[in-house]
Amino acid sequence: MNSKPTNMSNSSIAASGKQEYTITVYSEDQIGILNRISIIFSRRKINIQTLNTSPSEVPGIHRFNIVIDETEEVIKKLVRQIEKQVDVLKAYYNTNDEIIWQEMALYKVPTDIIAEKAKVERLLHQFGARVVAIRKDYTVFETTGHREETDRLISALEPYGLIEFVRSARVAIIKESEGFHFKVKEFEKQQPGEEVIENEYLDKQSEVFTM
């Protein structure tokens, strides 16, 4: 995964025509769907910057957030390939100014340094960092925000002996979206006609599946 810092502005287009896009995928909760989606990128030698999978606003439907640096033309094709997957209901792509997004970061720093240096304490205050755990030898802080914010705290903490750092994938909400509840109904509306009988097992897959 690529971790190079991005530009400060919300939607900046590089000279190559590439910019950050957030892809939102609604899928059935099936084993293997992550692989089906990720190989769409790896087959085309496209790096995934961040990837998050989580439940969505609709029970039983999974939501992926994938961040990619590409041109719109490529993104469009990728999104169509994702949507083509049998277990995918819908895929959207958005530029940064069309979404609200956050990433969470955890920082582990030596406890004695924080205890000794008021500067570090101020720094953490300034960045709105929250203490998650305090141990004799280390303390874990958490911040949530955009990439550049969490990045800045790393560089600020580095001189004081940052022991460990980890950042989550981006999670994003689409500003314009009215949610997927309505869309799901639309998908379910494509119900078979009278002559067709629903398979009784189909909607019970999660109950049926055992490993």
Added chain:
Amino acid sequence: MNTIELEEEKKLTTKNSTNVSGSVAVFEILLAENVKTVFGYPGGAIMPIYDALYDYPDRIEHILTRHEQGAIHAAQGFARTSGEVGVVFATSGPGATNLVTGLADAMIDSTPLVCITGQVFAHLLGTDAFQETDVVNITTPVTKWNYQITDATEIPSVLAKAFYIAKSGRPGPVLIDITKNAQIQKFDFEGYKSINHVRSYRPKPIVRKEYIEEAAKLINEAKKPFVIFGQGVILGEAEKEFKAFIEKGGIPAAWTILGLSALPTDHPLNVGMLGMHGNYGPNVLTNDCDVLIAVGMRFDDRVTGRLDRYAKQAKIIHMDIDPSEIDKNVKVTVPVWGDCKETLPILTQLIEKKTHKEWLQKFEEYKEKEKEKCFDKDLHPTTDALSMGEVMNLLNELTDGNAVIVSDVGQHQMVACRYAKFNQTRSNVTSGGLGTMGFGLPAAIGAKLGAPERTVVCVAGDGGFQMTLQELGTIMQNNINLKMIILNNQFLGMVRQWQELFNERRYSFTDIESPDFVALAQAYHIEGPNVSERNKLKNALKEMLDHDGAYLLEVMVGKEHNVFPMVPQGCSVAEIRLS
């Protein structure tokens, strides 16, 4: 089988004797899906299914091939001629990995298949058990959908989905991996219902009439409209609708290699084949037409040649069932999403009746030039060596366009497709997208079983035939009345042609030796001669067609003949070479 497996098996089978096993359920489902023919090869992890098959001798015809690749190619051939889903059985591990080439081929050529593979017991998954391989992940990129069943109760719902997904929308291969415990496990099988709806899956995009209206407007304004069509017409069973459309519009139509036979060869609007070894007129005039109407095709690079010089002057209408094909390779002026069986009649209704005489005349002119510069010497050579073209020409004459022709991959494939004469649809079976050498012979076995009333002729080269010639055993054991022609030029001809044209005749490993094919066929009790003289060719072909049973005819053809016309790689379609 070790003792743990035996115990496991005992535990599973004694659970409830009134219930059926997963394996029996598989066959009940196949019968409900109207599957009568299965291609496969047994092995350890699929033994319970084969054991259940033993009780279905009259209802399920199982064709034992000599290799799993043969089984899947045969299923492809079966699907292509019959229009039904091809079904394959293979065991875990090597059995399943041997299917991969066929899956990739079926994926790129949109062939409906349901492949059932055995898998080790669920409790052994991930332990590197004997013949365990991660089949679902290996086959993910080459299947439309795949799934692993570890519990017998899943079998009805998953197989219902498998058949529906394989054949609906843009068809494709589906693989279902069933662990051995699920095959043995008894469960309450409450009957089977096929489905035609999966929530997350939309096989057909919604037809948008406003786009069809826009397309009709472009066609009505066009002076030089040109239709290019692919397998979508055949898969959509829209041959009639397609014919009505081009006839009303008076629009010349050219085909991709997989679109071949959707329109009869002698139809006055059929102007020939597109692409790298297609016909002269259709290629050159692609860059001259004003409206290009693509129906059920995907603008493969072998069809378009150099993309930045492809039909730049034309407005492009693309009709396809798969929305991801729109704008994928060629930027489209008007997209028409949908099944062409539904969209074509609407479009036909909206277009004006026209003839475009002058424009059609242009195709005729190019055809004349092509005939003079290429085909005359190809079809009526003056040298001693036989040409592939004259063999195909005679075959056409004798079958009168009623045979199914299954070709392998290479020079002979281009010749077979370009000269083949067809009166009816689903007559051409070939590996188009993947170009799988070795496809021909096993696919022809399946093609014959899919169209038992028709004459099926397999045309292969000496190279490709050797890749899957073990399937002669399948022909022998199942008495398959298949006609085989090997066009032997003692070279891997297509690569040799490129080496001649682009690598200064550096024939790097294209010089290939063959066994005595006649003797080899005899070993399998298959008759047939070797022919190298012109005066014996026609009789030999006649004898082959009249022979009751399988027949192999080896024809020695010119060693260094080239296939022309040709659009060299990296050139535009207008830069097609005649020599």
